[in-house]
Amino acid sequence: MAIASMGTTVLDCPDPRTLAAFYAAVLGWETAQDSDDDWVELEGPGGYNLAFQRSEGHRPPQWPGTEHGQQAHLDLDVPGDAREEAERQVLELGATLLQGDDGGRRSFRVYADPAGHPFCLCYPRPQDT
Template identity: 40%
Template structure:
């Protein structure tokens, strides 16, 4: 018998609760501390745990998207194509910083399907257009 498991991407942050709240607002989810662990906050939605944010007082933001560095892990948030502009406005209003195509060495003409950002702690994430409505939380 296989033991039931769930995988979750965990990001480090000097201020994990505030970063978890950023993602909860952006994803329409909720946030709370992991059971028995005051250093880890979980962002959860209707489909379960979406993301974890762990306290690291020495956190240094990743250097991506500079061309000389690797991309590293990043979160790709799927958005209906006709809602991409609205999703971008929401992300920026919550504290995301847009990353220009020039910063990551890519062409500007893909902005119709992809938008790049850094979250308040400096982690990279993308808003990516999909043809159909993404699954709701």
């Protein structure tokens, strides 16, 4: 029997509303009604939630590297034929490309969100489909 069940994933950041707006646009999720300036929660399908908590003095992770290691990151799946459009959209929303897919040798690209958290857009390689 499980001791607990997985709840909300929470990212610390300097501005929860701004970072929540970024991920709401990326994921198409809605902001929970009880959100405030220090805690903003997005509600996704199947009971998944992603929250953003104000952290004064937030220091973004450095990727790659270990001095300010990433500690955690999000893998976001996109269809293989949509990866270029997905990249264009996340960059327009304020993401920064950290590492490409090495000419298609890897099935993901690494980005930083506007607060500096690493996340990956993952997609099947053509030989995987």
